[in-house]
Amino acid sequence: MILDLPGTTTVDINSELLRLRKEGGVITLGRVMTLVIDATDADADEAISTANMASREHPCRVVILSPQKDSDVLDAQIRVGGDAGASEVVLLRPPVAAMEHADTLITPLLLPDAPIVAWWPSVVPLVPSAVGLGAMAQRRITDTKGASDPAAVLCALSDGYRAGDTDFAWTRLTRWRALLASALEQVSDQRVTKARMHGDVNSPSILLLGAWLRRTLGCEFEATYDPEATGLVSVCLETPAGEIAIHRPDGINATLTQPGQPDHVIAIPSRSLGECLAEELRRMDDDPVYGEALHEIVHCG
Template sequence: MIIELPHTTTGAINKRLIDSRKEGGVITLARVMTLVIDATGADAEQAIATANVASREHPCRIIVIAPGTASEARLDAEIRVGGDAGASEVVVLRPCGDQIGHDDTLVTPLLLPDAPIVVWWPAGVPSDLGKRSLGRMAQRRITDTKGEDDPAGVLLGLAHCYRPGDTDLAWTRLTRWRALMAAALDQVKVPEVTLARLHGDTNSPSILLLGAWLRSTLGCEIEATYDDSVAALENVVLETPSGSIEISRPDGHNATIRQPGQPDHQIALPARSLEEALAEELRRLDADAVYGEVLAAFAEDTAVPL
């Protein structure tokens, strides 16, 4: 159900939320957080659809800021519940005119009491993440540098303004790759890596972050190559004194793992969807210290070509 609220106020929105909860019974009571989505410059409907899928694992109140185009200073809103809101309740705020730019004032009255706040920027990564009004009120701040024209520059900006609680979905997409590499290195006699070769999609922030992680963790050299025809990380080779460890995923779904002294074996390693990546980040509300260390390592290594 979608409830339209044109020319409204946050007080009226809150009252209508309470009424809709009474009408819907307990369906929206077990919410564990408030997820705020700054959809400025993004496809708001796609962001809502993504958050709705993630909310099935993490029931929450979703507040979406999607500025309107009218010059008149006003606030239009929608409340979505039931089948239009996954396992959550969605409030879409469409500020216009002078209402734009007062995100904290609009959002604060709608936050769930005593619940963590997570902010997600699906596009247009802010350069001053922690200084944004939404960023200051959040325990977790989630960005996505995939698709940025200059991912290296954006990552540098994130490194310079990093605060505990920041993370990026380009890093989240590497979780299973990192686990596979760590497990493979545990099985070689001399787990020393002299060279890591990475291959994947052009302008990939994930490859940049993976290179910084491997270099800072293992002290190895990095060689990265890119291909316009692939959509994600495709191949990783770790050179060790015992031989090469290779994880190859040419079809984007199944990976072949080659290790010294062992037969090749395959595992399912599908490219992670945006919904899966967001759901993973919503599972944790503590700071991702490793991500902060990798950002710092990337900033230190910018003179080294990736």
């Protein structure tokens, strides 16, 4: 069900949520957090769809801010039931000027005594914890994938890093990191002299993976790029026993090469936004390994 509330207030929105709760049952039962999405310069419907997918695993209240130009009133929309997945969605369309006090705007809509997660699908705040939404959140999720200069943005995020920060460019590496760690454990001499990566010219994941490998293994890393590639294509670790390599040319199936073993084909499809968001919502604690990788990027120059 979708309920439009043009020219409204947060008081009226709360009243409608209460009415819907009484008419349709306790729709907040089992909600484990409030997910606040700053959809500035982003597709609000896509953000809602992503949140609905993640809510199947993490039922939550979703509050989305989608500022509108040439308006001086707050329009809103409430989505529950089949239009909201396993969550309840409150879409706010405030005037652009109201975004300066976005934290004040959403405070009445937060679930009491529940963690808050902030997500920026498009615009990346360089110090997420310093903006209003980030200051009130336990977890802060950015996505540097679309950055025109990912190295500069990641360095800025490193300078402003606080416990609770993370980025989908790091989340997309989870399977790659696990496979590399597992393969390296199977060789007798685990010294890595050099790591080589190949992929998209604007892939911040490559920079984060290289920084993580350098910090973890103490090795050099080299990155090459292809403007026709999509994301990370291949990783190769040079060891005294031979090369450990993962090569994924089609963005779906990868070939794992290990010293003294036959090649294996493993499915590593590119992760959807919903999958990335669901993974990040599984933890409310800090991810220090991400922070260390960010720090290493600065020292890598």
